[in-house]
Amino acid sequence: MRKIYIPIWLIAVAMIQNINVLAQDSSAHPFLKIKPLAFRFQALPLSAITPGGWLKTELKRNLDGFTGRLDTLAPDLIQQDDIYGKDRLSKKVKNKNLGAVSDAGEWQAQFLWWNSETQSNWLDGFIRTAILLKDKTQLEKAERLIRRLLQTQDKDGYIGIYDPELRYRFDNENGELWSKATLYRALLGWYDYKKDPALLTAIEKAVKNVMDNYPVNQSHPFYSVNPDAGGLTHGLAFTDVLEQLYVLTKKQAYLDYCLFLYKDFSTQTLNEDAQFKKLQQADLPLKGHGVHTYEHLRSVTAAYYASGNPVLKSALDHFIRKINRATTPSGAPVGDEFAGGRAGDATTTGYEFCSLHELMAGWISLLTKSGEAGYGDRAEKILFNAAAGATHPETSAICYLKTDNTYILSGGKHGDTTDKHQTRYRYSPVHREAAVCCVPNAGRIGPWYIQHMWMKDDEGVLATLLGPSELNTTVKNQKVSIESITGYPFDFDFRFKIKTTEGNQFSIKIRKPEWAVVAFTSLPFEEENGFLVFKKRWKQQDELIIRFEAAIQKNQTNGDEYYFQYGPLVLCHPLNSTEVITKTYTVAGLTDFNCLPLKETVVELNGALPVQDATVKNHFHAEMKPSGTDQPEVILLVPMAGTTLRQVTFKMKGQ
Numbered sequence: 001m002r003k004i005y006i007p008i009w010l011i012a013v014a015m016i017q018n019i020n021v022l023a024q025d026s027s028a029h030p031f032l033k034i035k036p037l038a039f040r041f042q043a044l045p046l047s048a049i050t051p052g053g054w055l056k057t058e059l060k061r062n063l064d065g066f067t068g069r070l071d072t073l074a075p076d077l078i079q080q081d082d083i084y085g086k087d088r089l090s091k092k093v094k095n096k097n098l099g100a101v102s103d104a105g106e107w108q109a110q111f112l113w114w115n116s117e118t119q120s121n122w123l124d125g126f127i128r129t130a131i132l133l134k135d136k137t138q139l140e141k142a143e144r145l146i147r148r149l150l151q152t153q154d155k156d157g158y159i160g161i162y163d164p165e166l167r168y169r170f171d172n173e174n175g176e177l178w179s180k181a182t183l184y185r186a187l188l189g190w191y192d193y194k195k196d197p198a199l200l201t202a203i204e205k206a207v208k209n210v211m212d213n214y215p216v217n218q219s220h221p222f223y224s225v226n227p228d229a230g231g232l233t234h235g236l237a238f239t240d241v242l243e244q245l246y247v248l249t250k251k252q253a254y255l256d257y258c259l260f261l262y263k264d265f266s267t268q269t270l271n272e273d274a275q276f277k278k279l280q281q282a283d284l285p286l287k288g289h290g291v292h293t294y295e296h297l298r299s300v301t302a303a304y305y306a307s308g309n310p311v312l313k314s315a316l317d318h319f320i321r322k323i324n325r326a327t328t329p330s331g332a333p334v335g336d337e338f339a340g341g342r343a344g345d346a347t348t349t350g351y352e353f354c355s356l357h358e359l360m361a362g363w364i365s366l367l368t369k370s371g372e373a374g375y376g377d378r379a380e381k382i383l384f385n386a387a388a389g390a391t392h393p394e395t396s397a398i399c400y401l402k403t404d405n406t407y408i409l410s411g412g413k414h415g416d417t418t419d420k421h422q423t424r425y426r427y428s429p430v431h432r433e434a435a436v437c438c439v440p441n442a443g444r445i446g447p448w449y450i451q452h453m454w455m456k457d458d459e460g461v462l463a464t465l466l467g468p469s470e471l472n473t474t475v476k477n478q479k480v481s482i483e484s485i486t487g488y489p490f491d492f493d494f495r496f497k498i499k500t501t502e503g504n505q506f507s508i509k510i511r512k513p514e515w516a517v518v519a520f521t522s523l524p525f526e527e528e529n530g531f532l533v534f535k536k537r538w539k540q541q542d543e544l545i546i547r548f549e550a551a552i553q554k555n556q557t558n559g560d561e562y563y564f565q566y567g568p569l570v571l572c573h574p575l576n577s578t579e580v581i582t583k584t585y586t587v588a589g590l591t592d593f594n595c596l597p598l599k600e601t602v603v604e605l606n607g608a609l610p611v612q613d614a615t616v617k618n619h620f621h622a623e624m625k626p627s628g629t630d631q632p633e634v635i636l637l638v639p640m641a642g643t644t645l646r647q648v649t650f651k652m653k654g655q
Contacts, residue, residue, distance in 0.1 A: 030276050030315070031263040035308040036255055040371030041455040041462060043247065044473060046131050046192045051450045053468030053487060056133070059446055063129050065396020066429040067443035068138060069587050070122050073430045078122060083115050083161050084183065085152040090163040113175020113231040116161045118436045120182030125443025127186055131193045132447055146190050149183070150202055157205035159183065168213040172226050177235025180210065184241040191248075200248065207245060207254075210238070216260045222268045233272050233292055236265050239299040255306040262303035273322070273339070274300055279315035285342070286322050290335015291354045291437075297323065297362035305369055320366075323359070329555070329563040329648055330389060330404045330570050330640060331381030333359050336424075343558040346404035346649040350425070353398055353438035356387045357445040364452045367464060371457075373530025376464055377514050377568070383449050384489045385570040388641030391442065396590060397427040398442045400434050404563075404640075404648040407575070407602075409595040411582060427644075428592040429585065454482075460506035462531065466494075466513070475506045482508070489568045490618055490639070492516070492548035500538050507535040508544065515567055516548040552609050552620070561649035564610055564620075564637060571610070571620060571637040573603060575645040595644045602627045603635055605650045610637050624650065 051059055062068070071078040081087055089112060123145060130138035153159045160167060161179045168176065184203055191199045214221040224232050239258045246254040266276035273279075273288045274296035286293055300319055304312040326334040328344040328351065336350035343349075360382040367375035390402040399409065401424045411426030424434045431438055454471040455462050461475060463484065471482045481499040488494065496508070509531040512518065518532065522545040525532045534544060550567040557563060564571040576598040583592035603624040613619035620637040640646065 030266075030309065030311045031259060031303075031307065032309055032311075033256070033259060033307045034310075036252065037305045037308050037369070039247075039305070039369045041368045041457055041464065043368055043452060043455055044471075046128055046189060046447070046451050048471060048473050049132075049450055049454055050134075050470040050472070051132055051446075051468065052470060052484070054490075055446070055450060055467055055469070059129055059133055059450075061396055062443060062446070063126075063133060063135060063138065065587075065590060066398075066439050067122075067125055067129050067396075069590070070126075070430070070436075070439060070443075072587055073585055073590065074118070074432060074436055077115055077118050077436055081115050081119075083119065084149055084159065084179075088163045089113075089161055089166060091165055113161065113179055114435065114437075116175055116179035117182050117234075118440060120179065120186050121437070121440035121444060124182065124186035124189055125440055125447060127189045127193075128447035128451070129443060131189070132450055142190065146187065146199075149187070150199070153202060153206065157202075157209035159202075159206040159209075170224075170232070172224055173229040173231055175231040175234070177210070177221060177238045178231050180206070181235060181238040181241055184238075185244075188241065188244050188248075203241075204245065204249070207241065211253075211257055216257065220264055220268065221261065222265045222270065224268065224270065227269050227271045229270070230289065230292070233265070233270055234295075236261060236274070236299045237295050239302040243298075243302050255302070258299070258302040259306040262299055265299075272296070274319065276312075276315055279318045279322075282318045282321070284322075286326050286334070286339040287341045288339060289337055290333060290339050290352055291337075291358055293339060294323070294333055294335070294355050294362060295358040297359065298365045301362070301365050301369060325558070328386070328404050329557060329565075330386035331359075331378060332356055332386035332404070336401050345557060345559055346561065346563070348403070350401045350403045351386065351390075352401055353387070353390055354441045356382055356390070357441040357448065360387075360445060361448055364448070364465075368452070368455065371529060373511050374514060376466075376511050379449065379452075379465060380489065380513075380568045381570070383445065384568050385640045387442075387445055388639075389572075389643060389646075391641075392427050392644065393642040395427075397429045397592075398431075398438060399427055400424040400431045400438045404570075404572075404646075406595075406645050407647075408597055408645070411592075411594045426582070426592060426594050428583075429587075429590045430592075453484075457509075459535070460508055462509040462511070463496075464511055466511065475500070476504060478504045480504070480506075492550060492567060494544075494546040494548075496544040496546075498538055498542040498544065499540065500542075502540040503537045505535070505537045507533055509533050510546060513548065513568060515550055515553065515565070517550070518546070519549040520547040521545065552612075554609060557649055561651050562605060563649045564622075566618070566620070566639075569618070569639040569641075570648060572640050572643055572646040572648040573624075573635050573637055574643045575599075575601070575647065577645045579644075597645055602647060603633070603650065605652045606632050607652075 127142045130142050187203050242254040242258050271288055273286045273293040278284055300316050304316050326339055326344045329346055332351040333355050334342050334344050334349040335352045335355040360379050363375045363379040390399045409425045453465040453469050455464050466488050468486050469484045473480055478501040483497040485495040512530055512532050523534050525534050553565045555563055577595045579593045579595055581591045581593045603626050606623045606625050608623055610620035610622035618639055621634050622637055623632045624635045625632050
């Protein structure tokens with residue numbers, strides 16, 4: 001028989017073409033690894049960035065309040081329950097009171113994972129806040145807490161909440177991966193600061209224990225007989241840990257494991273929006289638990305970048321469009337507690353504070369990986385409007401749930417009020433009657449934003465998220481310090497004070513917000529992919545001045561209402577209210593309280609755009625008409641930050 005020789009290059013081409021064909025077949029090969037994608041930007045260590053101005057003030061208020069004192073406000077949850085140590089869960093544990101769970105009923109031990117979430121998310125926010133503020137006393141406290149947790153590590157590397165008789169043996173609800181995700185994120189935050197090789201070794205050993213017990217393509221970490229196993233599906237956020245380890249170590253195995261986890265998550269029978277088969281249904285709205293849905297945006301993004309598979313990119317794009325539909329004017333996503341297939345609106349679709357952090361972190365993840373500047377605008381919108389608008393302007397307290405239009409904060413629990421949109425709506429530094437999850441996440445959102453204000457690329461440094469801050473890093477092995485002096489987002493003037501080695505040539509890229517017009521720069525620039533690029537040989541002490549301008553924007557909601565935006569700030573009409581204290585705490589000045597309207601007046605647009613007040617910064621006036629009248633009134637509009645009760649959206653008069 002005559003032999004036929006085929007050139008090697010032709011075989012290679014055929015293989016590549018075949019892979020591409022397979023990749024396009026979403027039903028058969030959605031998780032095929034083609035070529036991992038490089039991250040466009042490089043995130044920097046937490047200690048490289050120092051907050052300034054109002055950001056520093058807000059962090060300090062939280063550290064003196066719920067972020068620094070939650071262990072005192074809820075000592076049974078944080079101080080007394082050693083859930084990672086001597087109080088690990090076992091089959092012998094029954095009716096353990098964790099969070100808002102009462103002692104009534106026969107709860108299986110593996111159900112009771114909530115306290116690990118409370119402890120570890122609190123620790124994550126507390127550690128990062130203490131690092132950013134360089135608070136010596138709180139840093140010493142953080143070190144003691146970390147040391148105590150590391151002492152719980154077993155010889156095989158296990159750090160978690162279960163005794164050996166339970167761990168990795170579930171077919172139902174459990175918090176195995178979720179408890180690890182929350183704790184290991186905190187440990188990585190501490191490593192980011194201390195750079196202790198022994199700590200990184202301990203974390204890697206703990207992650208190896210997971211990967212050994214849930215081997216790739218030989219196990220099913222997300223198998224459950226119950227499609228609504230919330231603790232189990234929270235565990236997909238373990239991809240956060242894997243990605244951070246990949247950035248630190250460049251070990252591809254961590255990214256590959258992200259892909260494996262998302263694959264198994266997607267092939268199980270679960271009621272989760274982020275499953276691949278559901279994301280492929282472009283018209284299927286988001287229905288599941290809000291926090292799950294929005295934290296999973298990062299996991300889907302991680303899977304796509306681990307695989308480079310265009311089919312996963314398509315699913316990710318569908319996911320983003322679905323989230324956009326579920327987003328309110330403030331940037332917040334529907335989730336009180338479930339998305340429920342609803343489009344985001346300002347009045348009836350409330351949002352959980354946890355969801356604000358999770359979605360903001362998702363936009364930042366996309367910004368870091370893709371380099372697309374628009375994701376920075378989305379992250380800023382959440383922090384400056386939704387989060388600031390759900391935080392009390394004077395005391396350390398947040399709303400567990402809130403709406404953009406907030407006409408009353410009555411503070412009810414599920415089912416105990418006639419107005420179902422007013423459940424879990426009150427200010428509190430704890431929210432013990434609901435679940436102690438949102439307060440820890442309120443302590444995480446600011447530090448996560450600050451850590452990503454500055455990043456690097458191959459050409460230099462980037463101001464990716466704007467605000468008062470100072471960067472200290474190295475570029476081309478030379479020290480670089482850049483101080484951003486600004487009142488942003490409350491004004492749009494920036495003065496960057498640059499210090500480096502004389503003649504060090506690199507680029508400084510400043511993200512240009514989508515709404516911004518460049519009014520002035522002190523140095524010439526080029527515009528590239530949504531960034532102003534300044535490249536030169538810098539003096540030992542140099543300076544860059546930028547001034548943006550903004551115009552009032554009138555935007556339509558998903559319905560027939562309108563809202564106004566000035567720069568990144570969503571405007572609202574503040575409503576007068578009285579505060580009714582419902583609970584006091586041992587920490588002076590911290591209380592639970594409701595906000596009740598003194599006069600409920602809904603106003604409608606009368607046609608004209610708001611006019612800026614010439615005497616008071618960020619105050620605007622617009623002629624509107626109270627509903628049911630034809631008498632116009634001049635109405636005050638201010639940023640959502642600093643308000644409690646308010647009206648954000650307005651119907652057009654006569655519509």
